[in-house]
Amino acid sequence: MANRIGIVGMGYVGLTLAAGLARNGCEVHGVDSEPRVREELSAGRVHLYEPGLAEALRDTLGRNLFVHPALPPDLDAAVICVSTPVRDDTRQPDLTNVAAAATEIARRCGSQTLVVVRSTVPVGTSRRVVLPALTAAWGRARLVMAPERTIQGQALRELTELPQVVGGLDDDSRRAGVALFGRLARQVVPVSSLETAELVKLANNCHTDLIYAYGNEVALLAGAHGVDPLEVIRAANHDYPRPDLARPGFVGGSCLSKDPYLFGASAPAHTPLLVAAARRRNEQLPVQVAETVVRRLRQLRGATAGATLAVLGWAYKGWPPTDDMRGAAVVAMLPAFGRAGLRVLGHDPLVADEVIRAHGGEPVSLDKAFSEADAVLVLNDHPDYRGLPVGTLLPGTAVRFVYDSWRILDEEAVRAAGVHYESLGYRPTREPV
Structure with missing residues (x-):
């Protein structure tokens, strides 16, 4: 069972997930590339508006929610929650952040770590962009895609109430992903592949x-x-x-x-x-x-x-x-x-x-x-x-x-x-x- 979880990206998706998992007993380690974001969170200040988030941070920060500049070792799971913008000129997706997060996880973690793609991405990204970085470093990987589907303004409630969809690279990955999100949500919906999710x-x-x-x-x-x-x-x-x-x-x-x-x-x-x-x-x-x-x-x-x-x-x-x-x-x-x-x-x-x-x-x-x-x-x-x-x-x-x-x-x-x-x-x- 995943108890020690790293989250790459402390924006809206990553921070609400971190709060939800920490409140459900997980040890959560959040990282972000922006020093300002890390400084605000380390001081107990939420840098975005979401009802209940400040209270969740107050209850968990320093107890089982921690903020770092880089992922710590020995993680059971590492979740990619970085932004995936589209370019202003071409409207094509910019997956630079996803690739960088995958490289960082490959460098800091090992093949025993379950890697979760939470960011919204074009179909095929988990297999085409994330997986090669992991297998190049580890030889094999445990990988799932579990998309974030909450609405701003009620995200902490919906993290628990909405079904969590989990698609895996293989059966072992999918089982691990289902177990992880089963700690958070009332219902988990396993699907057959990364691309489906x-x-x-x-x-x-x-x-x-x-x-x-x-x-x-x-x-x-x-x-x-x-x-x-x-x-x-x-x-x-x-x-x-x-x-x-x-x-x-x-x-x-x-x-x-x-x-x-x-x-x-x-x-x-x-x-x-x-x-x-x-x-x-x-x-x-x-x-x-x-x-x-x-x-x-x-x-x-x-x-x-x-x-x-x-x-x-x-x-x-x-x-x-x-x-x-x-x-x-x-x-x-x-x-x-x-x-x-x-x-x-x-x-x-x-x-x-x-x-x-x-x-x-x-x-x-x-x-x-x-x-x-x-x-x-x-x-x-x-x-x-x-x-x-x-x-x-x-x-x-x-x-x-x-x-x-x-x-x-x-x-x-x-x-x-x-x-x-x-x-x-x-x-x-x-x-x-």
């Missing part, structure tokens, strides 16, 4: 991207015909036994913004048409909304140069809450706002002021966001925005336009204040703009 993760995330893209396509079509997309979706879903249509909205985060490209890189013989088209739809949506906001401001104000736009919700999602800016809609929108000469105010319940500044926004309170703006753009559905008293915040301000991406504000209160209201695929038809 790799594709499970990509299939899950690309399916989610497809579902959201379709909801966005329906919303845009509804808007073109002057009908309410939420009315269409509610009616379509009402007591209908087929899969529900998704509400329209922005799609971001570290997984959904890159995994479709990893899916595509897994298919050398053909281009996955559906997945590629869905990704394009979801990537184009923030740009289309930004252009709509600029156009509407120009219509209402006569010019955009010097106008002030308050953007609420900079993290890529509001529920479950996160501070993650990877794939956030605002990042794709800011160039259009800059070209229009807009001053951009920024507010987010979790994103730090310095992060908003780094992206070109001016951090403000909610009161100031409304009192100084000509228009307000709500980009995520954080609970703090759902109960905003727009009926008292808007009167007496210069706000002429509210774009409520998730339809969480009180539309009637906005319009009663004489302010134009709009959302994805939705604009009240009796308004003259």
Whole structure:
């Protein structure tokens, strides 16, 4: 049974896994290439937002969770939890971190160590990139792929509640992987190969991207015909036994913004048409909304140069809450706002002021966001925005336009204040703009 476990990469995936395993009695040794990350964790400070993680670190750090610059020897298992980005220019996967992690494990550990690939990778990566580094050093290897499938905001709970999929290089590897994740999760699903497990993760995330893209396509079509997309979706879903249509909205985060490209890189013989088209739809949506906001401001104000736009919700999602800016809609929108000469105010319940500044926004309170703006753009559905008293915040301000991406504000209160209201695929038809 694996009791002494090393985890390479103390980002979101690695740190939550480390906390989960440590809480279940394992001795966990986390390593990270970033000195800042190691320093923060060694001091008991969590460098990312995840409910319950700070408490888990407090309970386990120095007892059975340790942070190092390099893996210690004599590990029962070593888990690769490094990032697998796609290159900005080609959108091809960059597996440099995976290769480096495999080389480090091969150098520090031995053939008795179970090696686990947890990072999301193109199909074939575990066998093609990780395995050769291990066998070159050891002659043989025990290797499994066990993809991470949690959602930010409830990862510690889902690590236990979600089935853990484990695919092995061989029967011995798979049995060891099942035993390891059986210490963490209520249910483990063994699959026949490394490649099967790799594709499970990509299939899950690309399916989610497809579902959201379709909801966005329906919303845009509804808007073109002057009908309410939420009315269409509610009616379509009402007591209908087929899969529900998704509400329209922005799609971001570290997984959904890159995994479709990893899916595509897994298919050398053909281009996955559906997945590629869905990704394009979801990537184009923030740009289309930004252009709509600029156009509407120009219509209402006569010019955009010097106008002030308050953007609420900079993290890529509001529920479950996160501070993650990877794939956030605002990042794709800011160039259009800059070209229009807009001053951009920024507010987010979790994103730090310095992060908003780094992206070109001016951090403000909610009161100031409304009192100084000509228009307000709500980009995520954080609970703090759902109960905003727009009926008292808007009167007496210069706000002429509210774009409520998730339809969480009180539309009637906005319009009663004489302010134009709009959302994805939705604009009240009796308004003259």
